[in-house]
Amino acid sequence: MKKSLIALAVLAAAGAASAQSSVTLFGVVDAAVTVGKGSIADRTRLASGSYQTSRIGFRGTEDLGGGMAASFWLEAGLNTDDGTFAATSTNNQASGTVAAPAGSSQGLTFSRRSTVSLSGNWGEVRLGRDYNPQFWNLTVFDPFGSVGTGTSLTHINAYGANPINGGGPYARGGGVNGLGVRSSNSIGYFLPRNLGGFYGQGQYFMGENLKNGAATEDDGTGVGVRVGYAAGPFNVAVAYQTTEFAAGDVKTANIGGQWDFGVAKLQAQYNRDRTVGQSYNSWLIGGLFPIGAGEIRASYSQLTSDAVGADPRARKIAVGYVHNLSKRTALYTTYARVSNGNGQSIALNASTTAANSSSSGFDFGVRHSF
Numbered sequence: 177m178k179k180s181l182i183a184l185a186v187l188a189a190a191g192a193a194s195a196q197s198s199v200t201l202f203g204v205v206d207a208a209v210t211v212g213k214g215s216i217a218d219r220t221r222l223a224s225g226s227y228q229t230s231r232i233g234f235r236g237t238e239d240l241g242g243g244m245a246a247s248f249w250l251e252a253g254l255n256t257d258d259g260t261f262a263a264t265s266t267n268n269q270a271s272g273t274v275a276a277p278a279g280s281s282q283g284l285t286f287s288r289r290s291t292v293s294l295s296g297n298w299g300e301v302r303l304g305r306d307y308n309p310q311f312w313n314l315t316v317f318d319p320f321g322s323v324g325t326g327t328s329l330t331h332i333n334a335y336g337a338n339p340i341n342g343g344g345p346y347a348r349g350g351g352v353n354g355l356g357v358r359s360s361n362s363i364g365y366f367l368p369r370n371l372g373g374f375y376g377q378g379q380y381f382m383g384e385n386l387k388n389g390a391a392t393e394d395d396g397t398g399v400g401v402r403v404g405y406a407a408g409p410f411n412v413a414v415a416y417q418t419t420e421f422a423a424g425d426v427k428t429a430n431i432g433g434q435w436d437f438g439v440a441k442l443q444a445q446y447n448r449d450r451t452v453g454q455s456y457n458s459w460l461i462g463g464l465f466p467i468g469a470g471e472i473r474a475s476y477s478q479l480t481s482d483a484v485g486a487d488p489r490a491r492k493i494a495v496g497y498v499h500n501l502s503k504r505t506a507l508y509t510t511y512a513r514v515s516n517g518n519g520q521s522i523a524l525n526a527s528t529t530a531a532n533s534s535s536s537g538f539d540f541g542v543r544h545s546f
């Protein structure tokens with residue numbers, strides 16, 4: 177049960193003014209035993225967040241009257257396996273993504289989201305660190321979301337796990353804790369919810385570099401937009417994002433959709449990432465199939481690239497099952513296998529595999545939310 181608190185102990189120092197707003201403490205604690213197998217080296221780990229990313233956060237809303245509201249959201253990524261917190265990126269660039277040194281602790285960072293906003297009948301304006309619009313299509317329309325061994329090749333590639341050319345297009349933006357999933361220093365606008373099924377958002381984010389004429393002064397600065405329509409069982413959205421880098425702008429366009437047949441939810445997505453001298457095309461089809469107290473998840477995804485030589489590519493199948501012990505607690509397991517060709521060497525669950533070889537991954541874990 178989510179706990180609504182009139183005065184949260186950790187915020188008590190803010191004084192009597194904080195009592196005007198209710199504050200909610202929420203979170204997810206997820207841990208899994210994961211196994212990765214590759215042609216070069218295997219790896220077994222206790223990993224954090226293979227079904228849902230572990231997190232802890234605080235959020236609150238104040239009714240300002242006249243349909244207006246002010247709200248805040250502070251959410252930190254948590255590593256369940258070792259108790260540390262996830263790193264963040266301060267400037268949407270690799271230079272701003274600073275993790276703790278090996279063997280030491282990463283301090284509390286609200287790396288997942290830290291925003292303040294005003295909303296009304298006209299929509300919502302949101303300021304701070306927030307999700308990129310284009311990322312939503314990749315996680316909403318993927319049966320495995322964006323974590324675990326089952327997640328799509330699109331996600332694995334984009335944030336730095338692609339060995340071809342030293343990483344995917346968003347590696348220069350800080351990888352998975354940096355640009356691509358979220359952006360710091362952002363200004364966002366969300367359409368109101370009463371538009372007959374239409375929804376959308378726009379975002380502008382800044383790298384905040386010195387304007388000194390350097391070629392890199394606009395690095396980490398960009399814009400994104402997402403527009404969708406959801407009515408009854410149908411949901412579809414398109415998105416676009418462009419980010420400036422002296423080494424080559426990164427541009428992403430994608431589309432995703434879902435149709436809920438009652439007995440199953442079928443999902444699909446297509447994504448294209450481009451930067452100077454290379455492009456990545458990926459797609460996924462999959463579904464969610466409820467069964468008793470649980471749900472079967474399955475997907476097939478494919479990635480092709482013109483980054484090096486003869487069109488390196490990978491194909492991946494994933495299947496999993498989630499069993500709900502209650503509304504807040506679930507057991508889950510996932511198996512995935514990726515086949516590489518034309519020089520590609522993507523590996524699962526932190527294993528390593530040679531070019532043109534396959535890799536497999538297995539997760540078994542428990543998730544508790546509060």
